[in-house]
Amino acid sequence: MAKFFDKIDSKIRKFIGEQKMFFTASAPANGRINLSPKGIDTFRVLDEKTVCYLDLTGSGNETAAHIGENGRLTIMMCSFSGAPLILRLYGKGEIVHQNSEKWDDLAKNFDDYAGMRQIIVLHVESLQTSCGFGIPVYEYKEDRTTLLDWAENKGEDGIEKYWREKNVTSIDGLPTGIFD
Numbered sequence: 820m821a822k823f824f825d826k827i828d829s830k831i832r833k834f835i836g837e838q839k840m841f842f843t844a845s846a847p848a849n850g851r852i853n854l855s856p857k858g859i860d861t862f863r864v865l866d867e868k869t870v871c872y873l874d875l876t877g878s879g880n881e882t883a884a885h886i887g888e889n890g891r892l893t894i895m896m897c898s899f900s901g902a903p904l905i906l907r908l909y910g911k912g913e914i915v916h917q918n919s920e921k922w923d924d925l926a927k928n929f930d931d932y933a934g935m936r937q938i939i940v941l942h943v944e945s946l947q948t949s950c951g952f953g954i955p956v957y958e959y960k961e962d963r964t965t966l967l968d969w970a971e972n973k974g975e976d977g978i979e980k981y982w983r984e985k986n987v988t989s990i991d992g993l994p995t996g997i998f999d
């Protein structure tokens with residue numbers, strides 16, 4: 820049965836720390852819903868009402884565009900091993916770009932990866948757990964390094980060029996704010 824909470828307690832924080840993968844969901848007022856899987860060691864709990872993740876360069880920048888338009892963001896994690904559980908974090912997102920005065924304070928929580936694009940902060944308004952009884956059991960093997968290797972090979976100039984070509988607007992034409 821689903822249960823709602825208003826903050827991240829120690830039990831939920833422990834669950835979050837054990838997950839190797841999470842999903843983000845966002846949508847514009849009009850347009851496509853975006854659901855993105857995320858991995859690598861890029862998720863952090865900052866306090867009982869705030870989480871963030873290091874957003875690495877990707878083929879699109881939908882989450883940033885949607886947050887810029889309406890702020891809505893949901894993050895979901897589910898247990899693929901151990902006890903079954905699904906966790907959803909609901910709230911308002913904030914985009915922190917590398918030129919922001921908040922960047923250094925947040926970036927110190929993460930390893931330095933090639934292709935770091937922005938940090939997405941979620942100001943948690945509510946969270947929900949549910950059973951996860953239908954989620955299959957998987958065994959974690961390893962993180963893929965393909966994205967990190969790709970970004971490393973592109974270099975800083977190549978990444979910026981890629982952002983200008985692929986990450987300035989969403990697939991629905993909304994601005995992502997990447998160069999604001």
